[in-house]
Amino acid sequence: MNIIFMGTPEFAVPSLDAIRNSSNKILAVVTAPSKPKGRGLKLTESPVKQYAVQNNIRILHPLRLKDPEFINAIKSLEPDLIVVVAFRILPPEVFNLPKYGSINLHASLLPKYRGAAPINWAIINGERETGVTTFFLKEKVDTGNIILQQRVKIEDEDNAGKLHDKLMSAGADALIQTIKLIESNGNVPVLKQDDSIASAAPKIFKKNCKINWDTPSEKIHNLVRGLAPYPGAFTYLNGKQFKILKTKLTNMSSHSDPGEIEVTDNEMFVFCADLKIKIEEIQPEGKRIMTTKEFLAGHKLENSKFLT
Numbered sequence: 001m002n003i004i005f006m007g008t009p010e011f012a013v014p015s016l017d018a019i020r021n022s023s024n025k026i027l028a029v030v031t032a033p034s035k036p037k038g039r040g041l042k043l044t045e046s047p048v049k050q051y052a053v054q055n056n057i058r059i060l061h062p063l064r065l066k067d068p069e070f071i072n073a074i075k076s077l078e079p080d081l082i083v084v085v086a087f088r089i090l091p092p093e094v095f096n097l098p099k100y101g102s103i104n105l106h107a108s109l110l111p112k113y114r115g116a117a118p119i120n121w122a123i124i125n126g127e128r129e130t131g132v133t134t135f136f137l138k139e140k141v142d143t144g145n146i147i148l149q150q151r152v153k154i155e156d157e158d159n160a161g162k163l164h165d166k167l168m169s170a171g172a173d174a175l176i177q178t179i180k181l182i183e184s185n186g187n188v189p190v191l192k193q194d195d196s197i198a199s200a201a202p203k204i205f206k207k208n209c210k211i212n213w214d215t216p217s218e219k220i221h222n223l224v225r226g227l228a229p230y231p232g233a234f235t236y237l238n239g240k241q242f243k244i245l246k247t248k249l250t251n252m253s254s255h256s257d258p259g260e261i262e263v264t265d266n267e268m269f270v271f272c273a274d275l276k277i278k279i280e281e282i283q284p285e286g287k288r289i290m291t292t293k294e295f296l297a298g299h300k301l302e303n304s305k306f307l308t
Contacts, residue, residue, distance in 0.1 A: 001183050004079040004098070006030040010047045011164065012085035014172040015105060019083065020055060022176055027077045028058040030087070066091050081182065083175065084137065095137040100182050102137040105175050107167045108201065109133060109149055111193040114142035115201035119167060120160050122201075124226035126218070128154055130163070132171040134178040136190065145190035147181065150174045159228040159246075204231060211235045211244065213259035213308045217272040221247050232283065235259075236307040245289055246281035259306040266293045270306060 001024045005016050008031050020026055029052040034043040045053070052059045062070040065088060074082075074097055082095060082102035095102035108118035110133040115121075122130040131151040135144040150170050154163060181188045204227070211220055211233050220233075224247045227233045232243035254271040256262075262269040262276065269276040283289045284299075 001025070001100075001179060002027050002078065002080045003179070004028050004030060004074065004077060004082045005048075005085070006082060006087040006090070007048045007085040008032040008046045009086050011107070011168050011171070012087075013047050013051050014168050015083070015085045015175045016048060016051055018172040018176050019179070020057070022179070024179060026057055027079055028060055028073075030060045030062070032088075033061040033063065065089075065094055070094075071097075081179065082137075083179070085171070085175070089141055090137060092139055100186060103134055103147065103175075103178060103182070104137055104142075104144065105171045106133045106135065106142055107164075107171065109151065110135060110142060110146060111195065111198035113199055113201035116203040118201040119163050120201070120204055120226045122226075123154065123158065123160055123163060124222050126222045130154055130167070132167055132174050134174055135193075143193055143195070145192055147188055147190055148174055148178050159225040161229045206231075209233050211306070213270060213272055213306055215258075215273050217249055217254075217275040217277040220272055220277055221249050229289075237304060241285045242306070243283040243289075244279060244281070245283060246279075248278040248280055250276050250278055252276040257305065259308045261301050261304045261306065263296060263301050266296055268292045268296065268301070 003019060003024050004027050005019060007016065016029065029048060031046045031048040034045050049059060060070065060073060071093055074094060079098045081098050081100045084090065084102060084104040090102065106118065108122065109131040113121055129151055131149055133149045134147045136147065138144040150173065152166050152170050209227055209231055211223065224233045224244050228245045232245060234241050234243045252275060254273065254275050256271045258271055258273055260271045268279040270279060279292050281289055281291060282295050
């Protein structure tokens, strides 16, 4: 199978690697152009581009996916299949070109969590299970017919970073299985998505990351998990921002105002709407992530309260 692979972040790299090490041929990689990053605005290559450079794979990085020059470049390569993992929204002029069409790998059990941040929202919403889905591209995002799904359990200690890595591995396996199905059966059986049970997973913005202590502790715990290690759930104390990166649920009743901090024996608890929650990792504004013990060694928190 002659394949064009499209993707940008780290999540896409194991899938690209799995395809390269299979019997399939990668004709080219399409990825985002290098972007200036950091104080020196040094151009930074995407993880997918770095992999392609290291493995001598042809690279295309169009600014516009409807650019005739880009579309002609895809046509000239004559791909059997386009594989998309964490890339941009493809126009029909592109995804209809290959012999077998174009497939996408998505980090949820579609139609649940359609959108840019399915991993984060699954944890924030307290899901116990998620997974990966491969599907044929349609014009409307994440709505195409399902080819294959693989379920992944969300453990109590999983945060977005840990779940990302689980799904990254599961996704690579699911993609290889999907490509084999398509290759052995051009009319591979598919399942139409049920739009009536669809849910959204929109991009995470700053407003989604602020902790409201006047809510149940489990909801706060899931928010922290779902935003760790990045971008991080945050709160304010004395006018400064603090990111909370790890918490632990307790069964201790909350008998004070939400947001009020209690310190005992190098441990920090915060009162929520129902129970106290234990803070295990915190990041003061402009500083590194610290354990609670490290943080308390340099901060006095008597009669302190996080803003709700």
